[in-house]
Amino acid sequence: MSGYLLAAGGDPATPDAGLSMTPSLALVLAIGVLFTTGVYLLLERSLTRVLIGFILIGNGANLLLLVAGGRAGGAPIVGITPVEQMSDPLVQAMVLTAIVITLGLTAFVLSMAYRSWQLHGHDEVQDDLEDRRIARIAAANQPSYEDTDTEESGSLDTEAPTVRDETSTLGRDDRRRRHPDGGRDE
Amino acid sequence: MSYSLHTLVPLPVMLPLFAAGLTLALWRFPRAQRVITVVTLSLMVAAAVGLLVGADGDPLVVNVGDWSAPVGIDLVADRLSALMLVVSSVMLLLVLLYSLGQGVSDDAADDEATPVSIYHPTYLVLAAGVSNAFLSGDLFNLYVGFEVLLAASYVLLTLGGTGERIRAGAIYVVVALLSSVVFLVAIALTYGATGTVNLAQLAERMPDVDPNVRLIIELLLLLAFGIKAAIFPLSAWLPDSYPTAPAPVTAVFAGLLTKVGVYAIIRTETLLFPDGRxxxxxxxxxxxxxxxxxxxxxxxxxxxxxxxxxxxxxxxxxxxxxxxxxxxxxxxxxxxxxxxxxxxxxxxxxxxxxxxxxxxxxxxxxxxxxxxxxxxxxxxxxxxxxxxxxxxxxxxxxxxxxxxxxxxxxxxxxxxxxxxxxxxxxxxxxxxxxxxxxxxxxxxxxxxxxxxxxxxxxxxxxxxxxxxxxxxxFAGPLYAYAERAAATLMDGHTYVEAVFPDGAARGQGESDKGVKRDARIDPDDVVRSPTPEALPTGAPPTGAPPTGGAS
Known part of the structure; x- marks a missing residue:
């Protein structure tokens, strides 16, 4: 195992032998860009964009893990690389695990986006039910409320009365009938 | 504490994982699936009860693959883990029996919404993930446990892919993904600051980390676990997503998933950040x-x-x-x-x-x-x-x-x-x-x-x-057990000593500060006194408090 991992922010007096803990600026910048673009996309309504945002942030986190392992060195195999020049293999193992997990979850979210498209013709993350109820109440009181959050030009007060609301007094049977499997909602 | 008790430690993780594969292979035979799942979860309950008894004393530690702790991954069953395991495995078993009763008798409506062939494997994977999170003695393994149980929960929450479940699932999945990334970032920072992700070793090294960095790590971990535990500003996802799932799924989520987050908060706050800032x-x-x-x-x-x-x-x-x-x-x-x-x-x-x-x-x-x-x-x-x-x-x-x-x-x-x-x-x-x-x-x-x-x-x-x-x-004995569990958690050294019974193994090959580390291994060390902040953190090694146990 390579050592010298204790420096960043830790003990100022840590002897900094061997590989430097000072991270490469390019990697730090890349992490920053990945996180900012990822967060931007994560705030979108479309599930596909959210997914891309998640992938970007995930990659940023993976890079961060790599940086946490210190500067890159030689292959961490005893007998090939001197111990002082080895890369830290542990972070690479962790990053690999994280990549595999991200892959699986990406597949799942993609299938969910596809299912949403099958059902509704779009893959937008729909409103929280409580939001809808409040929007309906607001619609009853204050018809001029403008919604600027969604891409559609319509406002919540026109949509809220028509939107499907699970908390309404409609029974399960009613809802079932309005949702034939695979059929489009609107 | 015999050898046989230690063999129980990995069982709550392994059994459901094996059974998950088996039930997936037997997807054509729902009856066999049911039998396997019930038997597995019953064995899990038995193993957890064994651990509850066995861990009432020193924590049971298993080094997976026989790689000793700082290098390999260890599973640790202390009183808190064992107690959580018992409760969660009993819940898993009873909820499964309930869902069998529901599935058997309710032919058209709910069976369509809960395809049985993937229900059992996913449920077992969830069980394995929960157990892994409770037993993990390693921050990254805790992350893996979380991911396993979350991935299973995504599938269970969106079973059948009906419109409302996809709607609720989208919110749930995105929030959970975000919390996972936050957790991963926290792990990266932890590793960068301390050079380890082993919880016991982290407990040793965290006091040396710069207090500001430590606070950042602590807050990031709290953020990640807080989303999972649904603590207030991070709780909005929960009431919207849980109710749409089938009743047994909601029940098991409500019982277990948030509590895994609470468990992770208890574990990290007591072990890594006992300064209570x-x-x-x-x-x-x-x-x-x-x-x-x-x-x-x-x-x-x-x-x-x-x-x-x-x-x-x-x-x-x-x-x-x-x-x-x-x-x-x-x-x-x-x-x-x-x-x-x-x-x-x-x-x-x-x-x-x-x-x-x-x-x-x-x-x-x-x-x-x-x-x-x-x-x-x-x-x-x-x-x-x-x-x-x-x-x-x-x-x-x-x-x-x-x-x-x-x-x-x-x-x-x-x-x-x-x-x-x-x-x-x-x-x-x-x-x-x-x-x-x-x-x-x-x-x-x-x-x-x-x-x-x-x-x-x-x-x-x-x-x-x-x-x-x-x-x-039986609140008396149970509360007494909880008190003993709390005592183990709060004293701060039982866990570390269980993972590193031979103190000298701790800093080995990990750091230039080996001498100082070894000094800290001494049980009498001041570091483990109730007020670790009294130590001059970040002091140069020469300024470390003199300890008799320096080897």
């Missing part, structure tokens, strides 16, 4: 979680949503206990976790029965159930009163423990919390009494459908109600 923040969050959650519950007119809000609200009690940062507070929090897992799971299962009997969970459509189904009324009433904290039930005991310790500490903020928790308790009672009145006492607005409750569903629900009463009856 965020305790005041946690107290404020606990108060907000309790009050905002229960106000949400009061406003609901659907039982499932109402219960989801009480779930959020009562997480606040556990955070309250954690934030007290004393043995008594921690013991009360642990007892409360056990109580709350049982009661919340029970209530969701019983609401599943209500839905079956009354055809709805909306309070506006239900009524007169007490006359039509008196047995069901009893099954609802007992856990509901338990949740509200009516004496002498276990919810009352947990709250008394919290309030007693709060009153003993007696700072103004704690008093506010004590008042808040009493108010929350009363509002819980109000919400549940409202439910009781509307669903069970008032005359039904519409004619209730004729439906019979299958015994296979009522049985597990009744067993859970009985278990809740059992927690009340």
């Amino acid at each position: 965020v305790d005041d923040v946690l107290m404020v969050l606990a108060l907000l979680t309790m009050v905002v959650g229960i106000l949400g519950a009061v406003a609901q007119d659907d039982i499932k949503r109402l219960l989801s809000f009480t779930l959020v609200s009562h997480i606040g009690y556990m955070v309250f206990g954690i934030s007290l940062a004393s043995e008594a507070g921690m013991a009360a929090a642990i007892f409360y976790v056990v109580h709350h897992i049982t009661v919340q799971t029970t209530l969701f299962l019983v609401v599943g029965l209500v839905e079956r009997r009354g055809g709805s969970t909306s309070l506006d459509r239900l009524g007169g159930l007490a006359r039509v189904a008196p047995g069901l009324a009893v099954l609802f009433f007992v856990p509901a009163m338990n949740l509200a904290g009516i004496p002498p039930l276990s919810g009352f005991l947990g709250k008394v423990g919290l309030i007693e310790e709060g009153a003993r500490q007696g700072t103004p903020l704690v008093w506010v919390l004590v008042v808040g928790s009493v108010v929350t308790s009363l509002l819980t009672l109000y919400a549940l009494v409202k439910t009781w009145n509307k669903a069970f006492w008032q005359t039904a607005p519409a004619h209730l459908p004729e439906a019979r409750l299958p015994a296979a569903m009522v049985g597990p629900a009744a067993a859970l109600v009985a278990l809740g009463l059992g927690i009340t009856v």
Whole structure:
């Protein structure tokens, strides 16, 4: 195992032998860009964009893990690389695990986006039910409320009365009938 | 403590994983799937009970693959882990039996929505993930455990892919993904700052990390776990996503998933950050979680949503206990976790029965159930009163423990919390009494459908109600166990010494500061005194406090 991992922010007096803990600026910048673009996309309504945002942030986190392992060195195999020049293999193992997990979850979210498209013709993350109820109440009181959050030009007060609301007094049977499997909602 | 007890430690993770593969291979044979799942979960309960007994003393440690701890991954079963494992495996078993009863008798409607062939494997993977999270002695392995259980929960929440489940699932999945990334970032920072992800080794090294960096890591971990545990500003996803899943899935999620987050907070706060710098923040969050959650519950007119809000609200009690940062507070929090897992799971299962009997969970459509189904009324009433904290039930005991310790500490903020928790308790009672009145006492607005409750569903629900009463009856021994668990957690060295029985192995090959590390291994070391911040953190190695054990 390579050592010298204790420096960043830790003990100022840590002897900094061997590989430097000072991270490469390019990697730090890349992490920053990945996180900012990822967060931007994560705030979108479309599930596909959210997914891309998640992938970007995930990659940023993976890079961060790599940086946490210190500067890159030689292959961490005893007998090939001197111990002082080895890369830290542990972070690479962790990053690999994280990549595999991200892959699986990406597949799942993609299938969910596809299912949403099958059902509704779009893959937008729909409103929280409580939001809808409040929007309906607001619609009853204050018809001029403008919604600027969604891409559609319509406002919540026109949509809220028509939107499907699970908390309404409609029974399960009613809802079932309005949702034939695979059929489009609107 | 014999060798055979150690072999029990990995079983709660391995058994369900093996069985998951097996049930997936046997997807054509639903009967075989059921048998395998029930047998596996029963074995899990047995293994967990064995661990509960075995870990009542020194924690049991298993180095996976026989690589010793700092290099390999270790599984650690201390009292808290064992207790959580027992409760969660019992819940998993009973909820599964309930869902079998539901699936068998309910042919068209729910079977279509819950395809059995993937239900069992996913459920088992969830069980494995929960166990792994409870047993993990390694921060990254904890992350993997979280991911395993979350991935399974995504599938279970969106079973059948109906419109409303996809809608709710989208929010749930995105929020959970985000919390996972935050966790991963926290791990990266931890590794960068300390060079390890092993929890015991982290406990050794965290005091040396720069206090500001340590605070960042602590807050990031709290953020990640707080989303999972649904602590107030991060709780909005929960009441919206849980109620759409099938009743058994909601029940098991409500019982276990948030509590895994609470467990992770307890573990990291006690082991890695015993200096308690965020305790005041946690107290404020606990108060907000309790009050905002229960106000949400009061406003609901659907039982499932109402219960989801009480779930959020009562997480606040556990955070309250954690934030007290004393043995008594921690013991009360642990007892409360056990109580709350049982009661919340029970209530969701019983609401599943209500839905079956009354055809709805909306309070506006239900009524007169007490006359039509008196047995069901009893099954609802007992856990509901338990949740509200009516004496002498276990919810009352947990709250008394919290309030007693709060009153003993007696700072103004704690008093506010004590008042808040009493108010929350009363509002819980109000919400549940409202439910009781509307669903069970008032005359039904519409004619209730004729439906019979299958015994296979009522049985597990009744067993859970009985278990809740059992927690009340045997509260003495259970509370004593929770107190011992809290003592182990708070002393800070039992866990580390169990993982590194041979102290000298600790800093080996890991750091240039080996000499200093070895000094810290000494059990008498000042580092493990209750006030680690008294140490000059970040002092040069030469300035380290002189210890007799320096090797």
